[in-house]
Amino acid sequence: MKNSHNMYLENIKVMDCTIRDGGLMNKWQFSDDFVRGVYNACVEAGIDYMEIGYLSSEKAFDRNEMGPWKFCHAKDLERIVGKNETKLKLSAMADIGRIELTDIPPASESVLDMIRVACYAHQVDKAIELAHHCMDKGYETTINLMAVSTVGEVELNEALADIAKSRVPVFYAVDSFGSMYNDTVSHLVNKYKNALPGKEIGIHAHNNMQLAMANTITAIQEGCTMLDATLMGLGRGAGNCPIEILIAFLKNPKYRLLPLLQAIQDHIHPMQNSIDWGYHIPYLITGALNQHPRSGMAWMDSDQKNDFVTFMRSMHDNELLE
């Protein structure tokens, strides 16, 4: 088995995104107890990074609508993690255009260790600029190119050429729509590796076709070293790679499974009563059609959520109906 090849696995780093990606399902309205439970589990399990939310400008979103982890203000962070005197590194994600550079404190004054910049292909120049700014302030950075399954080859090659010239050390293969099969993941990771010598590649998978864990394994086998995952897969729509399956797979003595199961038992599993993340037929349909999950999420929020046939028939350009 390839997961016994230490050459693959020595450099693996696992990033828990439970709060950041899960918050897309509840507008980051998590209780402090919930966030602290995830944080403590990550610390005790030996997880490498925890992404605790988004960095956003106060002007970009309404505090009455969005919970604290949409902003990651210092006082909220410190209420949960204190000075974070642990081995766990903390990350926040920044979307292009949603954050003012002047709002980002120097890393020396923040409990955050990393800022990950999420962008679409046409925003890669701005993403590099923001990431360089964060690096100059002392943060680790990555760039996460979203929705790559809809990007043409020429545009992607141009984006990669720009990334290659940047100082940003990590670039992510992101399956935003959960539409990728293993061969697509292999192709993409290899394309990124070849275009970006000397950089690390990360993987962020979604579970629309129940392939998030498998695609993460494939990415590891192709040389990815930064792995995104969440407790029980909590994340937008069909959710992400479940961190508990990933940790069981890695069999790396630096990780412990039990604290993750405790957090699932105490915090995540009970949330299934109020939030419909995970494998559901509407998310399968958007994933298989390589479409944004928003129509599936709207359907799952409606009174018709279990009328899968009507949802299927409502989708435009639906090759699955042919």
Add this chain to the structure above:
Amino acid sequence: MKNSHNMYLENIKVMDCTIRDGGLMNKWQFSDDFVRGVYNACVEAGIDYMEIGYLSSEKAFDRNEMGPWKFCHAKDLERIVGKNETKLKLSAMADIGRIELTDIPPASESVLDMIRVACYAHQVDKAIELAHHCMDKGYETTINLMAVSTVGEVELNEALADIAKSRVPVFYAVDSFGSMYNDTVSHLVNKYKNALPGKEIGIHAHNNMQLAMANTITAIQEGCTMLDATLMGLGRGAGNCPIEILIAFLKNPKYRLLPLLQAIQDHIHPMQNSIDWGYHIPYLITGALNQHPRSGMAWMDSDQKNDFVTFMRSMHDNELLE
């Protein structure tokens, strides 16, 4: 993408096992309306085979405990499918020692087209004998070697040598415990192909680590042509490869997705309120430990079902606790 390579996919046959494998969760106590819904969906969707239950001797099980699909008596079959004047072929599974040869009618007098023989490695001789008997009575047959993840290499090689000499045309790679990763599936399918020239290989996956769909894709890519799947993955413990995801993946014009979604909507999804199949932490733990799911199923039937930590701690020889 490999699924655009018609050379792989021309010979693909999909086997719906919803009633047979799902019955392991409710002792085959399905209503006629439910079984008819699955049957009609398979017919309308263009599925190749439907496995409607087990062939068992009346002496082997109690009719008061087990529903009709544990026995597949002619009168029960015909109440659902009439003479089955459709393109859908019907299958039943036979376990070694649970059926008398004299109880099996000639295929010409049965609506069944196929009898699949399930066995453990030490029963391969008996399985070949039973399969030959069924072939002589006019049935298509397969042999499905269960729990291969616990079989030593020498014993497996001997079993394969016996299968190779038999007339049985199809041999199944079965991941009974849901413990296999993609490289194990690749290895196993290639081992079977090399040992069994001229025979077809099938795949039957379980979803303990959310890998059933991915492992089925891997098996296809390695040359498997008979694919087991069930509606919404309904099956023992964590369940099987979901047939709706598989059909969306195959993009073969002979299949239609919508009738499967209708059956899920009408019959399968509502059953989630009463049966806990699918991804649950106890099934992850048995799968990751390469153990039979029975301890996970017993836990899920208990009042402690959501106490994952205690279940984890209760498992013997638990390398995941190290």
